[in-house]
Amino acid sequence: MNSQAAQNKSADDLGAFKAELVAVADATNATLDKLLPLVPGPENRVIEAMRYAALDGGKRLRPFLAVASGDLFDVPRARSLRAAAAVEMIHCYSLVHDDLPAMDDDDLRRGRPTVHKKFDEATAILAGDALLTEAFTVLADPATHPDGAVRANLVAELARASGVHGMVGGQMYDLRAAEVNPDDAGLKRLQNMKTGCIIAVACRMGAVLGGASPATVEALGQYGMDMGLAFQIADDVLDVESTAAETGKATGKDAAAGKATFVDRLGLEGAKNLAHSLVKQAGNHLAQFGNKANLLQQAAMFAVTRRN
Numbered sequence: 489m490n491s492q493a494a495q496n497k498s499a500d501d502l503g504a505f506k507a508e509l510v511a512v513a514d515a516t517n518a519t520l521d522k523l524l525p526l527v528p529g530p531e532n533r534v535i536e537a538m539r540y541a542a543l544d545g546g547k548r549l550r551p552f553l554a555v556a557s558g559d560l561f562d563v564p565r566a567r568s569l570r571a572a573a574a575v576e577m578i579h580c581y582s583l584v585h586d587d588l589p590a591m592d593d594d595d596l597r598r599g600r601p602t603v604h605k606k607f608d609e610a611t612a613i614l615a616g617d618a619l620l621t622e623a624f625t626v627l628a629d630p631a632t633h634p635d636g637a638v639r640a641n642l643v644a645e646l647a648r649a650s651g652v653h654g655m656v657g658g659q660m661y662d663l664r665a666a667e668v669n670p671d672d673a674g675l676k677r678l679q680n681m682k683t684g685c686i687i688a689v690a691c692r693m694g695a696v697l698g699g700a701s702p703a704t705v706e707a708l709g710q711y712g713m714d715m716g717l718a719f720q721i722a723d724d725v726l727d728v729e730s731t732a733a734e735t736g737k738a739t740g741k742d743a744a745a746g747k748a749t750f751v752d753r754l755g756l757e758g759a760k761n762l763a764h765s766l767v768k769q770a771g772n773h774l775a776q777f778g779n780k781a782n783l784l785q786q787a788a789m790f791a792v793t794r795r796n
């Protein structure tokens with residue numbers, strides 16, 4: 489194949505990935521819609537805020553990863569979409585809380601007012617809390633998997649990735665980064681915890697649902713961690729190179745806040761090169777799946793070529 493043909497093939501592959509991302513996003517929206525029904529009663533306001541946070545917008549990359557990873561083991565979509573919805577609930581909760589005045593104090597998310605702007609601060613805190621807890625209700629339900637041991641494993645996986653040794657710990661580290669001034673290894677650890685753990689657990693959950701061996705769950709987790717770091721570096725690049733109209737959220741915030749990022753450490757080109765080498769490294773963890781993992785390979789490339 490000549491190089492133009494190779495480039496066309498690669499563009500086609502990314503096209504296949506993008507079509508599947510949209511299909512999984514639609515299926516995830518339908519699943520979330522069913523899982524978050526409105527109720528009569530005063531508590532309905534928090535459900536409206538949860539639906540506002542979770543239902544419209546977002547690339548749905550984490551749901552895609554849960555479903556695509558499950559597909560490697562022929563997991564029925566009815567099951568993998570529940571894991572996908574659970575991980576997206578955690579992700580949406582983290583965005584709602586991250587946008588609060590006490591954290592990043594953002595007015596814009598996914599091209600719309602943030603939840604505390606649309607509703608109010610107390611409702612936004614409750615909506616985040618409720619999305620967090622609802623994620624575990626979804627995983628613990630027998631509809632997710634008939635075997636209680638598998639459900640317990642999924643709950644433990646998601647709890648570990650979301651909690652103090654994962655996303656919450658990473659957020660705390662991030663809030664203290666100016667004071668701690670991490671070296672490059674520390675910055676990598678921060679970003680792995682804050683961003684990588686949730687991306688990795690989406691991949692791991694598909695494998696757990698499929699009854700994969702611990703080594704195979706780990707391989708998919710490593711793919712997710714490498715891709716997650718690449719994704720976060722790409723996010724930091726977009727913060728410099730993109731606009732709010734493109735990303736649907738404020739840009740230029742990292743430099744304004746004096747945040748430690750790999751863009752700050754390595755420059756734009758250095759950061760982009762690191763992100764691309766992490767994509768390659770992520771792909772290596774998928775070797776055992778051969779062509780069956782093509783969409784996951786493309787997902788890693790998408791993480792660093794996306795414009796929002």
Ligand code: GRG
Nearest residue numbers: 546547548582583585586598655656659683723
């Ligand atoms: C508040 C506990 C707590 C944690 C917050 C995830 C997070 C930790 C903060 C969000 C801010 C941020 C820049 C996180 C890094 C991960 C990231 C790039 C999130 C945005 O993910 P996308 O691009 O968003 O997948 P969409 O809207 O497409 O779902």
